[in-house]
Amino acid sequence: MTPLITLDRIGKQYGANTALHDVNFSIYPGEFVALVGMSGGGKSTILRLIAGLEAASAGNLSYAGGQAPVTRVMFQNDRLLPWMTAIQNVSFHARDADTQSRAKQTLAAVGLAAFANQYPNQLSGGQKQRLALARALMAQPELLLLDEPLGALDALTRRNMQDFIRQIVAEQHLTTLLITHDVEEAARMADRIIVIKNGSNVYEATGAKDGTAAQVATVAQDVLQVILQPSGQAV
Numbered sequence: 001m002t003p004l005i006t007l008d009r010i011g012k013q014y015g016a017n018t019a020l021h022d023v024n025f026s027i028y029p030g031e032f033v034a035l036v037g038m039s040g041g042g043k044s045t046i047l048r049l050i051a052g053l054e055a056a057s058a059g060n061l062s063y064a065g066g067q068a069p070v071t072r073v074m075f076q077n078d079r080l081l082p083w084m085t086a087i088q089n090v091s092f093h094a095r096d097a098d099t100q101s102r103a104k105q106t107l108a109a110v111g112l113a114a115f116a117n118q119y120p121n122q123l124s125g126g127q128k129q130r131l132a133l134a135r136a137l138m139a140q141p142e143l144l145l146l147d148e149p150l151g152a153l154d155a156l157t158r159r160n161m162q163d164f165i166r167q168i169v170a171e172q173h174l175t176t177l178l179i180t181h182d183v184e185e186a187a188r189m190a191d192r193i194i195v196i197k198n199g200s201n202v203y204e205a206t207g208a209k210d211g212t213a214a215q216v217a218t219v220a221q222d223v224l225q226v227i228l229q230p231s232g233q234a235v
């Protein structure tokens with residue numbers, strides 16, 4: 001299968017600071033990939049390069065068909081527009097004739113059909129993140145980018161949202177890249193987990209997304225061990 005996107009020896013400098021060096025991995029159509037690692041390791045920088053928000057300093061980003069895929073990012077603190085209702089927030093970007101009906105469908109898909117006319121401050125934290133997801137889905141991205149989307153939620157809501165996102169991504173056959181600090185979240189949601197450490201991809205593991213709690217815990221433990229290994233040590 002041809003990868004949707006391939007990062008080949010990608011590097012990124014910010015002045016004298018090397019954020020990334022020698023990043024190599026591909027994302028295949030329909031895959032759910034999680035990037036995990038310590039703060040400052042380079043995960044968000046990779047996401048920004050893939051989203052086309054910044055250019056790499058070295059290496060090559062290549063795409064199936066030669067053209068960058070349409071991406072949308074859902075962030076932890078997505079800036080929902082407070083003066084617009086839920087449905088207005090969702091239909092904001094696209095203005096074609098069927099936008100309203102598609103916005104309604106998308107709100108329904110994320111379980112917010114009954115909240116279409118509420119404002120963001122009338123929604124719970126979990127509902128706000130569902131709305132942020134709906135907004136990203138409206139763009140029909142070829143690659144959905146999730147940057148710590150559940151970091152601000154309480155543990156129970158976070159758990160529910162993990163299952164929810166996984167379900168919606170499977171239903172819509174979306175190719176997805178998730179950034180998270182939470183190795184259990186990665187193990188529970190992803191097909192493949194890539195550990196980013198000191199600016200490079202150092203390890204890969206298979207996720208346990210349809211696995212038992214014990215299988216999720218085993219994968220998470222394995223990945224955590226790599227993350228916590230002192231740098232300089234071979235992995």
Ligand SMILES: Nc1ncnc2c1ncn2[C@@H]1O[C@H](COP(=O)(O)OP(=O)(O)OP(=O)(O)O)[C@@H](O)[C@H]1O
Nearest residue numbers: 014017018019037038039040041042043044045046
């Ligand atoms: N705009 C910038 N200017 C200068 N340095 C930057 C910039 N963005 C990131 N960096 C640096 O690049 C490195 C990687 O940062 P990045 O945010 O990608 O890591 P991260 O793994 O996503 O961390 P976190 O999990 O805390 O978001 C860090 O050393 C950071 O200080």
